[in-house]
Amino acid sequence: GQQLNQSPQSMFIQEGEDVSMNCTSSSIFNTWLWYKQDPGEGPVLLIALYKAGELTSNGRLTAQFGITRKDSFLNISASIPSDVGIYFCAGPRGSTLGRLYFGRGTQLTVWP
């Protein structure tokens, strides 16, 4: 079943606004990943987090690995129209080969 709870499910914002989304799990994760999927394409890795408490930025994107290792946050500052897409959190359960679980995604719409 689904291992990661991602919220919100969708967001409608105006260009220039900041965005925040999060992902939680009932289990501990050793790594948190954030992917973005543009319409009609496959997901692309945005940020990878490897240590509890870690805060990492990639341009206007900032992600944090929660202290409890059961959650992660992604923030987008000063959104622009090309930020439109689906954002997924993902993480592996232990060291099992191929067991990369994905959240259900947050659909982001940015109005100009």
Added chain:
Amino acid sequence: DAGITQSPRYKITETGRQVTLMCHQTWSHSYMFWYRQDLGHGLRLIYYSAAADITDKGEVSDGYVVSRSKTENFPLTLESATRSQTSVYFCASSESPSGTGHNSPLHFGNGTRLTVT
């Protein structure tokens, strides 16, 4: 062109038919994966492969078969398609087993949209 390509991009088939989705990567990555994407479920792992001739089931493998005779190809076959297999299918490859390395993430293809009528 280098990368990972999936074919066909769109496919409509009838219930009970066998259909094969193709995936080809040019990076010589050892690890390859098949996911399906459904509204409300995100991405779910169907099958994965560590190398040629080494495959294993993911969380939603019933009704699917894979093969990997060559490192660069990882076809997914629906033996007898059902309506519940209508979905968007993504193939991915990686240098690492779990695709979690920042220098070795999962690289996804652009997907195959399959409709079973």
